[in-house]
Amino acid sequence: MRISPNLVPMLVVALVVLALYWPLMYLANIPVAQRALDTGAALPCQTAFECATQLRSPVLPSPQQLWNGFGNLMFPLNSPNAIPINAAVTAFETVVGLLLAAVVGFFFAIGMVASRAFERALLPWIVASQTVPIIAIAPMLVVLLGQYGVQGWLPKAIIAAYIAFFPITIGVAKGLKSPDPMALDLMKTYNASHWQTYLKLRFPASVPYLFTAFKVAMTAALIGAIVAEISTISFQGIGKMLAENSRASDVVAMWVIMLSSAVLGILLVALVNWLERLLTPWRRTSGGAAIPAKQARLSRREGVG
C-alpha cells in the first residue's frame, strides 16, 4: 500500500525501457536470423524480421520469449529448479551476510571512532580487502571454510558479509561521529560516562546512517551471495541457476534469472526501507510540503505562532 505511489513512475520507466529495447532486439537478432535462414535451418518462420523473435539462442531475447521463459522458470513454485526456492535461498544468504556484516561493521566503526590509531592502522587494510575481486577470493574462502566443516549456505553468507561490511563500517563510523559538538558538550555537562554518551547520543544518532549503509550493503551482499554461488559448488540459489543455464547456453533463461535477481534486489532494499520507517518514526516524512502543513495545523490547534 505504501509502494503504490512509486508504482506508476516505476511502470513508466519499465515501458520506456521496453520501447527502447524492442528495436534494439531486432537490430541485434536480424543478422543472426538471416544467417540461420541462409544455412537453411528448419525454422517456423519465413523472413529474418519474423525469425528475429523466435531464435533458440537469440543475441537479445524478445519480450515474448522472456515472458514464456519466466513462466517456465517460476513454476511450479516449490520446484528445486524453479526461481522461487532458489531466490529464497539467495535472499537468506544475503540477509544473514548483511547481519554478520553489521556485527563486524559496528565493531570496526566503534574502534575507529574511539581511537584514531585504530582507524589509521586498520582503514587501509579494510579498503584493500575491498579491492580484491570477490570472484577470485570466493572459491578460496570456500575451500578454507570447507577445511573446518563450514559448508552449504554459510560460506555464501560469509562472502556476502565480506563485501557488505565495508559500507556498513564507513556509514556507522560517520553516524557515530555525526553528533554536533554541542550535543557532546551537553552530555559532558551531565557528567555522562563514555558508555552513556554512546547509548544516549552516538548510537541513536547513527541509526539513519546505518539504514543508508544497509541499502548500499544489501545490494553488495546480494551480488556477493550470487557470485559465491556461481564460483563454488552450489546446489541451490540464483547463482547456481545462472551457472547451470550458462553451461546449457540457455540465453533466455539467463536473462530471466538476471531480471529475477534484480527484482530480488529491489525487494530486499524495500525491506530495509520498510524497517527504516518502522524504526525511525521521529524522522520527518519525505516531501517538503508535509512539514509546513503539519506545523500550520499544529499551530492553529494549540494557538501558537
Added chain:
Amino acid sequence: MQANTSPELSAKGSNAAAIVSVQGVSMVFPNGTVALKDANLEIAQGEFISLIGPSGCGKTTLLRLLADLIQPSSGTIRIGGKSPEEARKARAYGYVFQAPTLMEWRNVLSNVMLPLEVMNFPVQERRARAERMLALVGLEKFARHYPWQLSGGMQQRVSIARALAFDPQLLFMDEPFGALDEITRENLNLELLRLWRETGKTIIFVTHSIPEAVFLSTRIVVMTPRPGKIETVIPVDLPQPRTFETRETTRFFELATAVREALRKGHGYEVTE
C-alpha cells in the same frame, strides 16, 4: 581592573557565599590566541548576570570555563566553593546552548528526561519532573511532539526545561535566543525572567544584544576583545518585575547607553568579524 561600581553588590560579591568566583583567570588557546585575560568576577546567589560583548571578547570562553568544558591557562575559578570539575561532576549547573541541541529521535518529554536518565534519577520521578518542567515553560501540551514539529523558540524553551530538570542552582545560557526573531526573543526574555523569579536560580547569560542584557540582568559584565577581557560591570537598577513597558522607560535607555559607551571605550564597537 575589576570595576564593580555598586557598593552593595560588590560587598555581596566579596563575601564567602559567592556562588561563582573568578580570580585572575586567563585563557590562551594552543594557537596563541588570548581568549581571556585576567578576568575577575564574583557572582552572588540569585543574581542574573549577562556577559555582553562582540565576537571574540571571550564571553563564551568564560562560560565554558565556568562549566569545565575547557580549563583555564591560569587563575582560579570556584563554583559554590568547588572547582569547576567538581561542580560539573556534582551536576551543579544546567547549560543552555546557542542551538536547542534536542535529540531528534526523542519526543519533547523524553528530551527533558534525558539528564534525569543519565543521572540515574528514580524511574517514577523522571516523568513527573519532566512534566513539571514542561509546564514551567508552557509546553505541557507538546510533550508528545518531536522536536522538528516545534518552532525554534519552542525548541529553545524545551532545552531550558531540560537544563532545569535536575534542579541545578546555576543556569548557564550561551546566546540561547541568538537565532530567534526579535518578537520571539522579547517574549522569551519575559518568560525567562518569570522563570528566574519563580525558581530563584542564579543565571549567567551570554548575549550580544544590548537591550536583552539590560532587560534581563541584575548586573551586566561588559567584555571587549583583543585580548578578551572584562571592561566593566554595570549594575542594573530597573525595578522588578520587569514588563514590556520596562523597555520604554528613560532608565532603560540610560543603561543601554552606558553599556554601549563601555563597549566603545574598550573598542568593542570596531570589531569586524
